[in-house]
Amino acid sequence: MSIAESILNIVDEYMINENGRHLKEVAVEIGELVAVVPDSLTFCYEVLIEDTPYKDSKLDITIIPLTGTCTDCNQSFKIKNYEFICTHCQSTKLEIQGGQELRITHLEVD
Amino acid sequence: MPIVTVERKILEKNDDVAAQNRKIFHENSLFVINLLSSPGSGKTSLLEKTIKELNDSLKIGVVEGDVQTDNDAQRIAKFDVPVVQIVTNGGCHLEAKLVQNALENFELSDLDLLVIENVGNLVCPANYDLGETKKIVMVSTTEGDDKPAKYPSMFRVSDVMIINKIDLLPYVDFDVNTVQKHALLINPDLTIIELSCKTGEGFEGWIKWLQSNLE
Numbered sequence: 001m002s003i004a005e006s007i008l009n010i011v012d013e014y015m016i017n018e019n020g021r022h023l024k025e026v027a028v029e030i031g032e033l034v035a036v037v038p039d040s041l042t043f044c045y046e047v048l049i050e051d052t053p054y055k056d057s058k059l060d061i062t063i064i065p066l067t068g069t070c071t072d073c074n075q076s077f078k079i080k081n082y083e084f085i086c087t088h089c090q091s092t093k094l095e096i097q098g099g100q101e102l103r104i105t106h107l108e109v110d
Numbered sequence: 111m112p113i114v115t116v117e118r119k120i121l122e123k124n125d126d127v128a129a130q131n132r133k134i135f136h137e138n139s140l141f142v143i144n145l146l147s148s149p150g151s152g153k154t155s156l157l158e159k160t161i162k163e164l165n166d167s168l169k170i171g172v173v174e175g176d177v178q179t180d181n182d183a184q185r186i187a188k189f190d191v192p193v194v195q196i197v198t199n200g201g202c203h204l205e206a207k208l209v210q211n212a213l214e215n216f217e218l219s220d221l222d223l224l225v226i227e228n229v230g231n232l233v234c235p236a237n238y239d240l241g242e243t244k245k246i247v248m249v250s251t252t253e254g255d256d257k258p259a260k261y262p263s264m265f266r267v268s269d270v271m272i273i274n275k276i277d278l279l280p281y282v283d284f285d286v287n288t289v290q291k292h293a294l295l296i297n298p299d300l301t302i303i304e305l306s307c308k309t310g311e312g313f314e315g316w317i318k319w320l321q322s323n324l325e
Contacts, residue, residue: 006120035236035263082262083295092298107114
C-alpha cells in the first residue's frame with residue numbers, strides 16, 4: 001500500500017503542472033528482484049485513486065528481468081531462479097544490471 | 111498522447127531519509143542492525159539473549175517495530191536498556207522516517223549498538239532501507255527450509271542469516287544444508303550463523319560476529 005501511496009505522491013508533483021489534463025496511465029518498472037507483487041500493487045493503486053481526479057487512470061507495470069555481468073569473465077546473462085552464479089564460468093562475482101528497479105518512467109495524459 | 115517523463119525511484123523519499131539516518135549513525139559512531147524475519151522466528155528472543163550477554167560491556171538501544179501492541183518493548187525494557195516501540199497500526203514494515211522519529215528518544219552518542227527489530231515479514235521490509243549498518247535475516251527450524259527460495263529479495267539484501275532453534279532439529283523436517291545452499295546461491299557473501307536462543311548452542315558465533323563488527 002505504501003508503494004502505491006509513494007507513486008501517487010510523485011504523480012501529484014507532476015500533474016499539478018499539467019493544467020487540468022487527465023492522467024491516463026502511470027508507467028512503472030518493477031525489477032524481478034524487488035519484493036512487489038504486481039497484482040497487489042495494482043489493487044492498492046485502484047483503491048487509492050477512487051474519488052480522486054485520477055480515478056480513470058491505469059498502472060502500466062513492466063517487469064524487468066534479472067540480468068547480470070560476471071566481473072571475472074565479462075559475460076552478461078539472465079540470472080535464472082535467483083541463482084547468482086555465472087552461467088559461463090561459475091563465478092559468484094556478479095554485477096546486477098537489471099532487476100532491481102522500482103521506478104516511475106513516465107505518465108500518459110490527455 | 112502526451113507523455114510526461116518522470117524517471118524517478120518510487121521509494122526515493124525513503125532512500126533520502128535512510129541516507130540522513132545513516133549520517134546520524136555515522137556521526138555517533140553507532141553500529142545499527144536491522145533485524146528481519148517471519149513472525150515467530152525468534153527476533154525478540156535473540157535480542158533478549160544478546161542483551162543478557164553484552165549489557166555489561168556495551169550500551170545497547172532497541173527500536174521495536176510491531177503492527178500492534180508494545181509486548182516486545184515490555185520484554186526488552188526488563189533488561190533496563192533504552193527501548194522505543196513503533197506501532198505501525200497495520201503497516202507491514204518499518205520505514206526510515208518512523209525510525210528517524212524514534213531516534214529522538216535516545217541519547218545516541220551514549221550508545222554502541224542500536225538494534226531495530228523490524229515487523230515480522232520477509233517481503234516488504236526488503237525494499238525499505240532504514241539507514242542501518244547491517245541487515246540480519248533470521249529463519250528458524252520450525253519454518254519451511256525453502257524460506258530463501260521463496261523470499262529471494264530479503265536474502266539477497268541481507269548481510270547475515272541466522273538459523274535459530276537448532277535444538278529442535280531432531281524433531282522437524284528442516285534441512286540446514288538446503289537452506290544454506292539456497293541462501294548462498296542468492297547471496298554468495300552471506301554470513302551464516304546457526305544457533306539456539308533457548309539452549310545457547312552456537313550463540314557464541316553470533317556474539318563473536320557482533321563484537322568483530324563493533325571494533
